[in-house]
Amino acid sequence: MTEQVVIAGAGPNGLMLACELALAGVRPVVLDRLPGPSAEPKANGLVGQVIRQLDMRGLFHLFGGDNGPPKPAYGWMFAGISLGFLGLPDNPMYALLLPQPRLVRLLETRARDLGVDIRWGHEVVDFRTDEHAVHVAVRTGDRTDELVAGYLVGADGGRSMVRKNLGVGFVGHTSDIVSRIAHVYLPDELLVPGRGYELPGFGLLPFGNSRFENGSIVVFPLEPDRPMIGTIEYGWTVGSQEGPISLAELRDSLRRILGVDVPVQPPRKPGAHALRRLDGINSRQAERYRVGRVLLLGDAAHVHSPMGGPGLNLGLQDAVNLGWKLADVIAGRAADGLLDTYQSERHPVGERVMMHSMAQLALAAPGPEVGALRTLFGELAAKPEVAGHLAHLLAGSDVRYDVGDDHPWAGRLVPDLTLDDGRRVADLLHEARPVVLDLSGGALDVAEFPERVDVVTGACRHAPAALLLRPDGYVAWAADSVDAPAVSGLRAALARWCGQPSVARMPTVT
Numbered sequence: 001m002t003e004q005v006v007i008a009g010a011g012p013n014g015l016m017l018a019c020e021l022a023l024a025g026v027r028p029v030v031l032d033r034l035p036g037p038s039a040e041p042k043a044n045g046l047v048g049q050v051i052r053q054l055d056m057r058g059l060f061h062l063f064g065g066d067n068g069p070p071k072p073a074y075g076w077m078f079a080g081i082s083l084g085f086l087g088l089p090d091n092p093m094y095a096l097l098l099p100q101p102r103l104v105r106l107l108e109t110r111a112r113d114l115g116v117d118i119r120w121g122h123e124v125v126d127f128r129t130d131e132h133a134v135h136v137a138v139r140t141g142d143r144t145d146e147l148v149a150g151y152l153v154g155a156d157g158g159r160s161m162v163r164k165n166l167g168v169g170f171v172g173h174t175s176d177i178v179s180r181i182a183h184v185y186l187p188d189e190l191l192v193p194g195r196g197y198e199l200p201g202f203g204l205l206p207f208g209n210s211r212f213e214n215g216s217i218v219v220f221p222l223e224p225d226r227p228m229i230g231t232i233e234y235g236w237t238v239g240s241q242e243g244p245i246s247l248a249e250l251r252d253s254l255r256r257i258l259g260v261d262v263p264v265q266p267p268r269k270p271g272a273h274a275l276r277r278l279d280g281i282n283s284r285q286a287e288r289y290r291v292g293r294v295l296l297l298g299d300a301a302h303v304h305s306p307m308g309g310p311g312l313n314l315g316l317q318d319a320v321n322l323g324w325k326l327a328d329v330i331a332g333r334a335a336d337g338l339l340d341t342y343q344s345e346r347h348p349v350g351e352r353v354m355m356h357s358m359a360q361l362a363l364a365a366p367g368p369e370v371g372a373l374r375t376l377f378g379e380l381a382a383k384p385e386v387a388g389h390l391a392h393l394l395a396g397s398d399v400r401y402d403v404g405d406d407h408p409w410a411g412r413l414v415p416d417l418t419l420d421d422g423r424r425v426a427d428l429l430h431e432a433r434p435v436v437l438d439l440s441g442g443a444l445d446v447a448e449f450p451e452r453v454d455v456v457t458g459a460c461r462h463a464p465a466a467l468l469l470r471p472d473g474y475v476a477w478a479a480d481s482v483d484a485p486a487v488s489g490l491r492a493a494l495a496r497w498c499g500q501p502s503v504a505r506m507p508t509v510t
C-alpha cells in the first residue's frame with residue numbers, strides 16, 4: 001500500500017504539518033523513533049505571528065490563550081535589551097506561554113482526532129526515491145520494513161537524517177558560545193517577588209536576561225518551584241565539549257560570571273527537568289527545503305540560537321505554509337510547481353531569523369565595546385519606527401510573499417479583521433480552506449466559485465472591497481473596487497492558488 005505522505009518526526013512541527021494535511025483531506029503517517037511524546041523541556045512558549053495562525057485554526061484558546069482575540073505584547077527583548085511596543089500600530093508581537101512537551105501532547109491529540117496515524121517507536125533509517133514514490137526504511141525494534149509514500153517530509157530535528165541523506169547543504173556558522181541551562185531550586189528567602197533573586201555578596205539578579213562582563217545569565221521563574229536559570233559564555237570554558245553537564249558545572253559557570261556562589265539545587269518536584277549544555281551555537285539553514293518528493297521542515301531546515309524564542313514561530317509557520325500546498329498537489333487540485341513556493345516563501349523568512357538571532361548573539365557578547373554598542377542600539381530601538389521594524393522582524397511578519405498581486409495587502413497575513421456583524425476573519429479559516437471575502441456589497445457574482453473555495457460576504461470598514469485568502473491566512477489577491485480588471489486578477493489568483501477551475505465557473509462582476 002502506498003501512503004500519501006510520511007512525516008519523519010513527531011515533534012511540534014511534524015505534528016502541526018500532520019494536522020494541516022488532515023484538515024485538507026490527506027491522512028499522513030507520522031513516524032518517531034521515541035517511544036512516546038517527548039517530555040524534554042525545550043521551548044517555554046510561542047512568540048510572533050504564528051499565534052495569529054493558531055488563532056485561525058481555533059487553537060489559540062485550546063493552547064491556553066486568554067479569552068477573546070490574541071493581544072500583542074507591550075514589549076520584548078533583543079539580546080536582553082528591552083524593546084517597548086506600547087502604542088505601536090499593528091503590533092505583531094504576540095506571545096503565549098506553553099511548555100513544549102504540552103504543545104506536543106496537544107498537537108498529538110489534535111492530529112489523532114483528525115485521523116492521523118502516529119507511530120511512536122518507528123525510526124526512519126534510510127530512504128530512496130524514484131519517479132513515482134519514496135521508499136522509506138523504518139526500524140521498529142530489531143526489524144526493518146519499507147513504507148512506500150508519495151512524499152516524505154523530514155521533520156526530524158536539527159540533526160536530520162533526512163536532510164543528511166538528501167545531501168542538502170546545511171549552510172551557516174557555529175559560534176564558540178557555551179550555554180548551560182537547568183531547572184533548579186533556589187532558597188525561598190532569596191526570592192524578591194516580581195523582580196528576581198537577591199544573591200548574597202552580589203545583589204539583585206533580575207528575572208530575564210542580564211549581560212555581565214564575562215557572559216550573560218537568564219532567569220525565568222516560569223514555574224514557582226523550579227525556576228530556569230542559564231548561563232551564556234563566549235569561548236570554550238571548563239567542562240564544555242566534555243561529558244554530560246552537572247549542576248556543579250552550572251554553579252561554576254554562574255560563579256565565573258557573577259563572582260559569587262549561587263546556591264542552585266536540584267528541583268524538588270519529580271518530573272523531567274532541564275539540565276543541558278549546548279557546546280557551540282549553530283546558525284544554519286538548509287540550502288534547499290525541497291528535493292523532488294522529499295521536503296524539510298522545522299529544525300531539520302534551520303537551527304539558530306534560541307535567544308528571543310523564534311524557533312517555533314518559524315517552524316510552525318513553515319508547517320502551515322506547506323500543509324495546504326502539499327495536500328492540493330496530492331489531490332490533483334494544484335500543479336507540482338506549487339510546492340516550490342514553499343521554498344521561495346519560507347526560505348527568506350528563515351534567513352531573517354538567522355540574521356536577527358546572530359545579531360543578538362553579537363550584541364550579547366562581552367566587552368566594553370559591545371556595551372557601548374548596546375547603549376546605542378537601545379537609544380535607536382526607543383524610536384517608534386525602529387521599534388516597529390524590530391517588532392515585525394522578531395514576529396516574522398516583515399516578509400511579504402510574492403503572490404503576483406501588487407495590492408498593499410497582497411502577500412501579507414490578513415489583519416485581524418472583525419466584520420460588521422461581529423464575525424472575525426480568523427474564524428473563517430478554521431477549516432483551512434481558501435476564502436473569498438466579498439465586502440463589496442454585492443458587486444462580485446459569487447454564484448459559481450471553485451468548489452474548494454469558501455465565499456463569505458459581509459461588510460467591514462477599513463478593508464478592501466474583496467480579498468482572496470489562502471488557507472494559511474495570507475492575502476493572495478485584494479481589490480479596493482470590484483471592476484473587470486480586478487475580477488480578472490481574482491481569476492488569475494484563483495487559478496494560481498486554488499487549482500485550475502474551469503473558466504466557466506469563475507467569478508464575474510454583476
Ligand SMILES: Cc1cc2nc3c(=O)[nH]c(=O)nc-3n(C[C@H](O)[C@H](O)[C@H](O)COP(=O)(O)OP(=O)(O)OC[C@H]3O[C@@H](n4cnc5c(N)ncnc54)[C@H](O)[C@@H]3O)c2cc1C
Pocket residue numbers: 008009010011012013014031032033034038041042043044045046047100122123124125155156157158160161181276297298299300306308309310311312313315
Ligand atoms: C533549550 C532550548 C530552548 C528553546 N526555547 C525555545 C523557545 O522558547 N521558543 C521557541 O520557539 N523555540 C525554542 N527552542 C527551539 C525549539 O525547541 C525547536 O525549534 C523545536 O523543537 C523544533 O521542532 P521540530 O519539530 O522541528 O524538531 P524536534 O522538536 O527536534 O522534533 C524532531 C522529532 O523527530 C524525531 N526523530 C529524529 N530523527 C528521527 C528519525 N530518523 N526517525 C523518526 N523520528 C526521528 C525526534 O525523536 C523528535 O521527536 C528551544 C530549543 C532549546 C534546545
